[in-house]
Amino acid sequence: MVSSTQNDAIIEAVEIEKSYPQPDGTRIQVVSQTNLSIEPGKIIALLGPSGCGKSTLLRILSGLSKPTAGMLAWHGKPLDGQTPNVAIVFQSFALFPWLTVLENVEAPLEARAVGAVERRKRALRTLDTVGLDGFETAYPKELSGGMKQRVGFARALVVEPEVLFMDEPFSALDVLTAENLRGELLELWLNKKMPTKAIFIVTHNIEEAVMLADRVIVLGRNPARIRSDLNLRLQHPRDRKSPRFLELVDYIYKVMTEPDAEHAPPDAETTAEIVLPAGGLTKDTRRKQPTVVRTTKYQMLPHARVGGIAGLIEFLHDRGGHEDLFRLAEELVMDVEDLLPIIEACVLLGFAWLKEGDVQISPQGSAFAEADIQQRKVLFRQAALEHVTILKQIDSILKRKSDHSINDEFFHDILDEHFAEDEVQRQFETAMNWGRHAEIFDYDRESGRLVQAEPPAPQDTAAESQNSATTPKA
Amino acid sequence: MTHEKKSAGLRGFSPYRFWGVLPSIEISYLPDLLMGAAGMALFYGLLVVGRTWLGPFTPEVEIRRSPLALPAYAGYSLLRITIAYVLSLAFTFVYGYIAAYNARAERFMIPLLDVLQSIPVLSFLPGVMLAMVALFPGRQLGVEAGAILLIFTGQVWNMAFSFYASLKSIPTEMREAAKVYGFSWWQRFLQMELPFSAIGLVWNSMMSVAGGWFFLMACEMFVLGSRDFRLPGLGSYLQTAASAGDTPSILWGVATMIAVIVLLDQFVWRPVIAWAEKFKVEQVESTETSRSWVLDLIRHSRALAQIRKKTVAPLGERLMLHFAHTHSGEERQKASPWKVWLLRLLLVAVLAAIGYGVVRVAMILSGIQKAELQEAGIGLGATFLRVNVALLIGALWTIPAGVAIGFQPRLARIAQPLAQIAASVPATALFPVVLLLLIRVGGGLGVGSIVLLLLGTQWYILFNVIAGAIAIPTDLKECCSVFRLEGLQRWRKLILPGIFPYLVTGLVTASGGAWNASIIAEYFHFKGQIYTTVGLGATISQATDQGNFNLLLAATMMMAATVVTINRLVWRRLYRLAETRFRLET
Structure with missing residues (x-):
């Protein structure tokens, strides 16, 4: 089941898991039992939707946080306590704003007790490598985002790490800067100008992963687990427009959006060798996993706002109701990370469905796209009450309660049982956004009360007004 | 919460904007001369203070009403404030650090801070005074220590809270950077925690010191039954002058008070605020920056730069390397069992003391x-x-x-x-x-x-x-x-x-x-x-x-x-x- 069990792996994670305790004593699992190894000479990209636990996995592999179960081996020996020789490039750069560029790069060397003269020499050399000579005495706030991330690179490279970890290193940068930096990173790596043996990069950008990586691991969520693992066979430099590149991007898109379906794999000889197929572990092995830890079964709402859902449906409708996912992302100039939740929301509400990496609008979706503002509210309400568990629950409780109102704590408690703390907040926010829009309830944030709302009346039909008479407004 | 408040009102209010437009000083011996003179004056001051404090306890210090005595009195008041402030700062670091990093301690340390902040400090005065006088019998030091301790209790809480809040708000990725690059606690403190909390600490220090003056004025002249504790200082001067109905002396005293506050502002707070600018956590450089002519003076002084290069820099380097060595050597070992036991014993002792105190209070209250x-x-x-x-x-x-x-x-x-x-x-x-x-x-x-x-x-x-x-x-x-x-x-x-x-x-x-x-x-x-x-x-x-x-x-x-x-x-x-x-x- 293990992706590759070479003995020369630098880092090897054996059956690691991560879960967090909940206030009620149970635990929420964020990373399910995973085997993973980082071999020298490779750029490994970890892909996955937002909030799926990619970053948690990176932190475990880099020794920053401890797995709840399982073992982390460093050159075959278990790693307990001490920090391995790794470095991390952070999404937010995480530079110290009160230190100059040079001091920032020197700081890790200071921590390793390198003397002043040697320290300066090494720091200057590294700054030179990443193209920052002349900026030694500048403070980070004087630099552009791209330059800041170069400092981040320099700080990471100066310690000559065996594995360079990168956590979404380009996602805080604009498109052009990111492209430029990516190219330079690849050039340093391919020309062996980097004193590092392997790179492990976490990203949500499929093209970025296909552009850089020798191996792509796709992660599924709730809890995080490896869904697919492929070794790329594309030659550098890679051409974004080449058919093989596109085929691979398209394949990964499908794996990410429809993990359980079978997809035609890319050509193993020329494009990619699939180590672990889409869907990840087979059903048998999944059943074999111990079920001590509860995993999420409650319906999870994708974090999409109603405005985004409506916009996407309209766009789809205008395109004839059918579009390739990859093309859609390109045309909307959106990251998958941002697009996926909206598409998931459309699918959940029954406005669209996914097939083979394409989005297809449903009859309900078409009706929604053609409706006017008032009518849309009615349609949205119908869809929400039909498909969204928590809104169904809220609606039925509000109907049954004599004062037609309830404290939001109640739903926080329900969600608490199924999700981790910050996810509860996001789930709640999304539910409030949808529910208010569907006019299922009004929500007063200050008092924290949900009050039943009058349902939207579609162009004064007698039936509707009768309906609303039975649900008096509190 | 009543904490961030402290800075909100003061931020950006600069009474002496015109100093900012003074030409920056080009002649470099002037700063050096000034700094040298300041050093000598400081030395003399220390001598005088030492003589008075270690002198025998004088139950009723004669407070002179001559304006000529004012500079000395102002100096004494200022010194009390300074010592109390240094103590507060030390306490702040320890308390804030423990509260921020020990989840178990945090749960009671933070509510405690809130309560302590609300206790009327002035009612501590008699107890503290008597205890301190008893602790240093026959020395003026006892009364001094009492006053200082009181000012300390008046100014420490919001500083401690500010430091704690800053520590808690350090971005996760910044923390992770410090961890993954193996910073020793010293390096972490110096390069991350202290700079990150600097701005909050500076503003809260300003508020605290202002509050310190408030208490100092009250406790420099303090009557407990038949005993009269007096300390030479601005507060006692003003009270004596008012008691005598001596209007000119009152005016002199108030003028001195204002002068001291203005000078403090110019020579301490403005430079410190301007210096703390660099600790702003911001992504882009702001257009409006605080400036201070004193800070410019210090930065222009060649002698100071030399001294820094010869003393502070190498010392800092050695400390950094020392802690880095000990850090990389330590294997994150568990605390040895006797340490754990000692800690538990200490905890039990503290709890027992608290329990005893509560019982005594209950007995007193019932009486x-x-x-x-x-x-x-x-x-x-x-x-x-x-x-x-x-x-x-x-x-x-x-x-x-x-x-x-x-x-x-x-x-x-x-x-x-x-x-x-x-x-x-x-x-x-x-x-x-x-x-x-x-x-x-x-x-x-x-x-x-x-x-x-x-x-x-x-x-x-x-x-x-x-x-x-x-x-x-x-x-x-x-x-x-x-x-x-x-x-x-x-x-x-x-x-x-x-x-x-x-x-x-x-x-x-x-x-x-x-x-x-x-x-x-x-x-x-x-x-x-x-x-x-x-x-x-x-x-x-x-x-x-x-x-x-x-x-x-x-x-x-x-x-x-x-x-x-x-x-x-x-x-x-x-x-x-x-x-x-x-x-x-x-």
Whole structure:
């Protein structure tokens, strides 16, 4: 089941898991039992939707946080306590704003007790490598985002790490800067100008992963687990427009959006060798996993706002109701990370469905796209009450309660049982956004009360007004 | 929460903008000369202080009323403040560090901080004084230590909270960077934690020191029954002068007080604020930066630069490397068993001490006569009324005035620095002077004490209202003009909601200050007489005076409980409301 069990792996994670305790004593699992190894000479990209636990996995592999179960081996020996020789490039750069560029790069060397003269020499050399000579005495706030991330690179490279970890290193940068930096990173790596043996990069950008990586691991969520693992066979430099590149991007898109379906794999000889197929572990092995830890079964709402859902449906409708996912992302100039939740929301509400990496609008979706503002509210309400568990629950409780109102704590408690703390907040926010829009309830944030709302009346039909008479407004 | 408040009102108010436009000094020997002279003066000062402090205890220090004595007195007061501040800073680091990193300790340390912050410090005075005098028998040091300890308790809490809050708000990725690159605790402290909390600490230090003056003025001349503890200082000078009705001396004293505050501002706070600019966590460089001519002077001094290069830099380097070595050597071992046991033993001892204290307090409280308690209860009501009337009067005049000032930038530029000076003159220094006037006018202390409370607290409100009025966005103001919202409508729809968060901030600070000030405002030794009125503050002072420690304890606890309750029930809720509903998103 293990992706590759070479003995020369630098880092090897054996059956690691991560879960967090909940206030009620149970635990929420964020990373399910995973085997993973980082071999020298490779750029490994970890892909996955937002909030799926990619970053948690990176932190475990880099020794920053401890797995709840399982073992982390460093050159075959278990790693307990001490920090391995790794470095991390952070999404937010995480530079110290009160230190100059040079001091920032020197700081890790200071921590390793390198003397002043040697320290300066090494720091200057590294700054030179990443193209920052002349900026030694500048403070980070004087630099552009791209330059800041170069400092981040320099700080990471100066310690000559065996594995360079990168956590979404380009996602805080604009498109052009990111492209430029990516190219330079690849050039340093391919020309062996980097004193590092392997790179492990976490990203949500499929093209970025296909552009850089020798191996792509796709992660599924709730809890995080490896869904697919492929070794790329594309030659550098890679051409974004080449058919093989596109085929691979398209394949990964499908794996990410429809993990359980079978997809035609890319050509193993020329494009990619699939180590672990889409869907990840087979059903048998999944059943074999111990079920001590509860995993999420409650319906999870994708974090999409109603405005985004409506916009996407309209766009789809205008395109004839059918579009390739990859093309859609390109045309909307959106990251998958941002697009996926909206598409998931459309699918959940029954406005669209996914097939083979394409989005297809449903009859309900078409009706929604053609409706006017008032009518849309009615349609949205119908869809929400039909498909969204928590809104169904809220609606039925509000109907049954004599004062037609309830404290939001109640739903926080329900969600608490199924999700981790910050996810509860996001789930709640999304539910409030949808529910208010569907006019299922009004929500007063200050008092924290949900009050039943009058349902939207579609162009004064007698039936509707009768309906609303039975649900008096509190 | 009543903590971030402290900076909000002061931020960006610079009374001496014109210093900023002075030409930067090009001649380099001048700074060196100045620095050298400053060093010599400092040395002499240390000698004098040492001689006095280690000298025998003089029960009644003669306070001279000659203006010539003032510089020395100001120096003594300043030194007390400084020592107390250094102590506070040390305490802040330890307390904040433990509270931020030990989840178990955090759970009780933070609520404790909140309570300690609400306790009226002045009622500690007798206990602390007596203990300190007993600790250093026959030395002036005892009284000094008492005063210093008191100032310490007056200024430490908000600093500790600020440091704790800063530590908690360090971004996760920054922390992870420090961890993954293996920073030693020393490096982490120096390069991450201290810089990150610097700005909050600086502003809270300013507030704390201002509060320190308030207490210092009160405790430099302190009567406990027949015993008279006097310390040479500005506060005792002012009280003596007022007692004697000596107007010229009063004027000299107030002038010196203001001079000291202005000098402190110029030579300490402005440079420190300008220096702390570099610790701003911002992604882009801001256009408006604080400047200080003193800081420029220091930065231009070649001698200082040389000294730094020869001493501080190598020392820092050696420390850094030393801790890096020990850090990389340590294998994150578990604490040895005897250490764990020692810690547990310590914990048990502390708990036992607390338990003993509670039992004793309960015994004392049960011994209090009903009549006394009743009197204290009536006093509580009276002081409650007085504090709130003072707040109301303060709010009534400062809101229109503050808004008027805030809406006119030209006026604000003149009025703000004046308000800042007025606010930083400790009200306690002015108490004797105001009392003198009140007696001449013929008002009783019942009403007069409201004036005294107002004196200390109105500035906080004014400050914050001005800041709030300035912060109201222009487009909202224009929007009001477009829709013809005028008069009352404008106040209700725009101004009051707009300044609400700032107003709450000002009122919280003012309320806490007023409760504390009531202890000296309601009971006063003056010209050999005692002026007093009904009130909890008076009860506390009187109990102190008569050595009735049981009543003192009961009354203090009453006041502390009241302040904590009001904070919980009123201010904290308003604060939350201000932070959620009335927040102007930028």
